[in-house]
Amino acid sequence: xxxxxxxxxxxxxxxxxxxxxxxxxxxxxxxxxxxxxxxxxxxxxxxxxxxxxxxxxxxxxxxxxxxxxxxxxxxxxxxxxxxxxxxxxxxxxxxxxxxxxxxxxxxxxxxxxxxxxxxxxxxxxxxxxxxxxxxxxxxxxxxxxxxxxxxxxxxxxxxxxxxxxxxx
Amino acid sequence: xxxxxxxxxxxxxxxxxxxxxxxxxxxxxxxxxxxxxxxxxxxxxxxxxxxxxxxxxxxxxxxxxxxxxxxxxxxxxxxxxxxxxxxxxxxxxxxxxxxxxxxxxxxxxxxxxxxxxxxx
Amino acid sequence: xxxxxxxxxxxxxxxxxxxxxxxxxxxxxxxxxxxxxxxxxxxxxxxxxxxxxxxxxxxxxxxxxxxxxxxxxxxxxxxxxxxxxxxxxxxxxxxxxxxxxxxxxxxxxxxxxxxxxxxxxxxxxxxxxxxxxxxxxxxxxxxxxxxxxxxxxxxxxxxxxxxxxxxxxxxxxxxxxxxxxxxxxxxxxxxxxxxxxxxxxxxxxxxxxxxxxxxxxxxxxxxxxxxxxxxxxxxxxxxxxxxxxxxxxxxxxxxxxxxxxxxxxxxxxxxxxxxxxxxxxxxxxxxxxxxxxxxxxxxxxxxxxxxxxxxxxxxxxxxxxxxxxxxxxxxxxxxxxxxxxxxxxxxxxxxxxxxxxxxxxxxxxxxxxxxxxxxxxxxxxxxxxxxxxxxxxxxxxxxxx
Numbered sequence: 033x034x035x036x037x038x039x040x041x042x043x044x045x046x047x048x049x050x051x052x053x054x055x056x057x058x059x060x061x062x063x064x065x066x067x068x069x070x071x072x073x074x075x076x077x078x079x080x081x082x083x084x085x086x087x088x089x090x091x092x093x094x095x096x097x098x099x100x101x102x103x104x105x106x107x108x109x110x111x112x113x114x115x116x117x118x119x120x121x122x123x124x125x126x127x128x129x130x131x132x133x134x135x136x137x138x139x140x141x142x143x144x145x146x147x148x149x150x151x152x153x154x155x156x157x158x159x160x161x162x163x164x165x166x167x168x169x170x171x172x173x174x175x176x177x178x179x180x181x182x183x184x185x186x187x188x189x190x191x192x193x194x195x196x197x198x199x200x
Numbered sequence: 201x202x203x204x205x206x207x208x209x210x211x212x213x214x215x216x217x218x219x220x221x222x223x224x225x226x227x228x229x230x231x232x233x234x235x236x237x238x239x240x241x242x243x244x245x246x247x248x249x250x251x252x253x254x255x256x257x258x259x260x261x262x263x264x265x266x267x268x269x270x271x272x273x274x275x276x277x278x279x280x281x282x283x284x285x286x287x288x289x290x291x292x293x294x295x296x297x298x299x300x301x302x303x304x305x306x307x308x309x310x311x312x313x314x315x316x317x318x319x320x
Numbered sequence: 321x322x323x324x325x326x327x328x329x330x331x332x333x334x335x336x337x338x339x340x341x342x343x344x345x346x347x348x349x350x351x352x353x354x355x356x357x358x359x360x361x362x363x364x365x366x367x368x369x370x371x372x373x374x375x376x377x378x379x380x381x382x383x384x385x386x387x388x389x390x391x392x393x394x395x396x397x398x399x400x401x402x403x404x405x406x407x408x409x410x411x412x413x414x415x416x417x418x419x420x421x422x423x424x425x426x427x428x429x430x431x432x433x434x435x436x437x438x439x440x441x442x443x444x445x446x447x448x449x450x451x452x453x454x455x456x457x458x459x460x461x462x463x464x465x466x467x468x469x470x471x472x473x474x475x476x477x478x479x480x481x482x483x484x485x486x487x488x489x490x491x492x493x494x495x496x497x498x499x500x501x502x503x504x505x506x507x508x509x510x511x512x513x514x515x516x517x518x519x520x521x522x523x524x525x526x527x528x529x530x531x532x533x534x535x536x537x538x539x540x541x542x543x544x545x546x547x548x549x550x551x552x553x554x555x556x557x558x559x560x561x562x563x564x565x566x567x568x569x570x571x572x573x574x575x576x577x578x579x580x581x582x583x584x585x586x587x588x589x590x591x592x593x594x595x596x597x598x599x600x601x602x603x604x605x606x607x608x609x610x611x612x613x614x615x616x617x618x619x620x621x622x623x624x625x626x627x628x629x630x631x632x633x634x635x636x637x638x639x640x641x642x643x644x645x646x647x648x649x650x651x652x653x654x655x656x657x658x659x660x661x662x663x664x665x666x667x668x669x670x671x672x673x674x675x676x677x678x679x680x681x682x683x684x685x686x687x688x689x690x691x692x693x694x695x696x697x698x699x700x701x702x703x704x705x706x707x708x709x710x711x712x713x714x715x716x717x718x719x720x721x
Contacts, residue, residue, distance in 0.1 A: 035205070061411065061473060068466075079208055088452040088459060089277050096462025097266075097273040100492065103268040103469060107485055108259075137304025159204045163451050164512050172293050179278065179296065183303040186271050190307035193267040194314050197260060210343050211428075211448050217347045218424040222417055222582065223437050229397050229578030236400065244404040244477035245573050251477075262489045265657070269492040272665065276499040279672065280455060283506035286676055287683050294673075301669050302362035308666070309709050317661045318654070 036154075039080055047073035055128075060106045064099050081160040082154055162173050264316055275304055329435070330443040338439055348445055354427055358579035358588045360391040365642045372646045393696075399577035406476030407574065408691055415474055416575070416582040419467025423589040426460035429453065430596040431518045431605050433626035444515060445606075445627065452510030454502050457597055458495060461552055465491045467586065468561070472571035483570030486653065487554065487561035494551040494558075500668030501548060504541020505534050505601045507675045512595075518605035528607070535602040537678070540671035542602045549594040551660070554587060555641060557648035560656060595637040599630065606630040666706065670699045 050073065053066035071094040073076050122128070140198035160166060244251045282289070284295050289296075311317055330339055363378060363386055370377025378385030403412050435447030450456055465488050472484020509517045521532045535542045551558040562570035572583045599605055608629025612622040651659070674695045681691030 059408070060472070061408070065411070065414075065470075080205075082202075082204060084204075084451045085281070088450075088455055091459050092455060092462060093270075093273055093277060096459060096465075096495075097270040097492075099487065100462075100465060100469070101263075101266045101270055102472075104263045104485075104488075107473065107481070108263050154202060156202045156204065159202070159451075164281045164455075165284050168285040169288070171278070172282060172285060172289050172296055176296060180299055180303075182274075182278070183300040186275060187303050187307045189270070190271050191306070191310060193264055193271070194311045194316050196267070197264040197314075197316050202332050206335055207328060207449070209335070210328075210331070211450065212430050213340075213343050214347055214425060214447055215421070217344070217351060218421045219417070221351055221424070222420050225582065226416070226578060229401070233398055233577060234400050241400075242405040244406055244475070245568065247568065248477060259485075262485050265489050265491060265661075268661070269496055272496040273499075276458075276496065276503075279500070279503055280506065280512065283503045283672070283676075284510055284512055286507050286679055287510050289681060291680050295674050297676065298673060301673060305666065305669060305706070308661075309690045309706060312662065312710055317658065 036080060040077070043073050043076045043080070047077075061103065064102050064106070067102075068095055069097055071099070080160050081152075081162075084159070085162055085167045124128045268311065268316075271304075271307075275300075327473050328444050328446070328449055330441055337604055338441065342438055342441060342443060346443070346445075347447055350427065350432070351424055354424065354589060354592065355585070357592055359393070360386070360542070361592060361638060362389040364638070365645065368432075368639065368642045369646045372543040372643075393581055396578050396581040396700055401577045402574075402580060404475060404477055404574050408474040408476065411470050411474035413579075415467050415471035416579045416586075417467075418470060419464060420582050420586040420589070422460040422464040422467070423586040423593065426457055426464075426590070427593045427596065429456045429514045430593070431515055432602055432630055433606050433623065436622055448513065449513055449515045451513065452515070454597070454601070456513060457593075458499050458502075461491065461495055461498070461590075464586070464590065465495075467583070468571050471575065471583070475574035477574050479568045480571050480573045483561060483568075483573065487571055490554075490558070490560060490656060490660075491552060493657060494664070496546060497548040497664035497668055498552055499661055500665060500672060501541045501545035502601065502670070503672045504538040504544075504675050507672065508534055508537055514600050514605075517608065518600055521604035521607050523604070523607040523609060526609075528604070532606040532607070533602065538602065538671075538675060540667065541675070542598075544668050544671065545598060546582070548660070548664055549598060550641065550644065551656070553590040553594050556645045557650050558656060558714050559650060560653055591641060592634070592638070595634055595641065598637055599633045601628055603633045604629075605633075608632075656666075671703065674699050 047070050050066045050069035054063045057063035057066060071090060073093075074145065075087045075090040078084075078090060243292065246252070278300065282293060286293055324551055330342060366388070367377045367385070378388035381387040381391040428447035429449065431444065431446040431449075435442055436445055448456075456510060468491065469484050469488040472480040472482075472487070475481070505517065508510065509520055511517065517534075522528070524532065530536050554561045562572075572580055575583060606626030608625065610616065610625050614620050677691055677695035677698070678688075681688065681695075703709060
């Protein structure tokens, strides 16, 4: 299983680097591009965990739609041709670093506490569990009510979008 | 290493090959093309006249369509596994998805009635 | 070990040098063929349109002008590159990659042929068969959108920015319709994998054109898919992205030389890929009659015939795209968005539900002559209700900003 470990660490380091890039970028669009790398990295991690459908949904929704929405928002609100060096920077770097480290520590402690001793063993038969068919099976058999609630949530989002677009 | 990872290694090979191919084309271009710097060449194109001011705001309508797209993309993510499983789910699955789709279509009709989908 | 459905047998028993070599050689051959196909397609397009307009078309470079595109490409290699002074250099350089790499990758899921023996191994004539299958196409067109969007943004110039925002909104809208159209096939196939979809459309005789291939049971999805695929590839009549009168060249106005060539290649590669996916989903992919007088396992029937049938079907669709390009005038932007959001998406929803009723009806053993008309009637009622809810022509609607 060493290949998996190597792949995990390579992707994890790339993700962490890109995440720092998101925070440090002086340009909103550059930050969005770094964010794409982070999302792509988490999709790759899902693939390492054999969660194929979730991985590609991550790409489809987050990279294919959410970041595009961000970029549309950027183009809507500010002049893209101006360099805004310094404007996006913040003097509270130290505080944010402390908060980030604290969050990291808390998450690490809880995750290790919960799953620290568990060893993951992957077999080919587990691939089936991550496929679209079995994800669909559990959505449409076990989680019927949450699924229908999702439709109401999406409706609310749609109405919100319409309200946003109106003149008032 | 399972068969699953191996098939994704092939995908990685694909990505690398595509990047390599494009990189090769662009690199070759860099080697053989001339560079004769001239200030006028780097003025943004504006149909021949001097560029006037900067510009950088797009219409809010585009943003609304991007928002609508996010909603329909999420909806598509649900409809794909449904379509794959439909035969085993039977009429119950059909009813579930009909409710889901009708609720979303209501939203689309609302957007339509509010004139969001109209461009003029 | 349980074999994954549809997965390539090449990877079943571990990886060694031969397997890696096969994968690399396959990849390079397919990508090169794709590039050559683009050159051929551009020549083909110019020649056919010239014929339709009573012109001669390219004729100087090579026999019948076949090498014209190659000559144009070589010329572009020697052209100076310039990037405007307000450009954002890293993103400006990145954008061509983001445009063309998804174009290469999207073709990977297309099954070009069947199972072939190579160096003692069995492999599919297909670069990759991820379990998400056709979703791959949607993802790749989603990533290709960044090429368009960032090219326009990074140019730091007015026309490209306008062109790219307009183009990305168009691509988004039709990606939604494209995805919903694919559902029309998935309810019948029950699998996302392109290999499985093609296997289900296997050739069993001349009757399989209507009984096996999905174009007939998913005829509505086929029509919606074709329209939105044309829009998704910025092909006329949906080429508003580079509406010359309004936007000069659209998002790639500021791109010169080989970088421009990359955008150009990506655009036509997408046309070929979309046609290939349409062949895969609706027209049986490589399915077609084998040569009966040769043994079923002779190399002609294993290697050549599937590729031949695939190419024939692809050429038919490509000819259709050229025909459309020569015939239809460009849409207005409001017409484009109206077509996408008001009609294609609703119709794709309805089609998915109708085919759902048909599939479930067939499984439950309901009478087909009852379920199909009932489903169509239900869809008609829904359409009528929708129609009644919509604003009438001339009825005042609240304007948005």
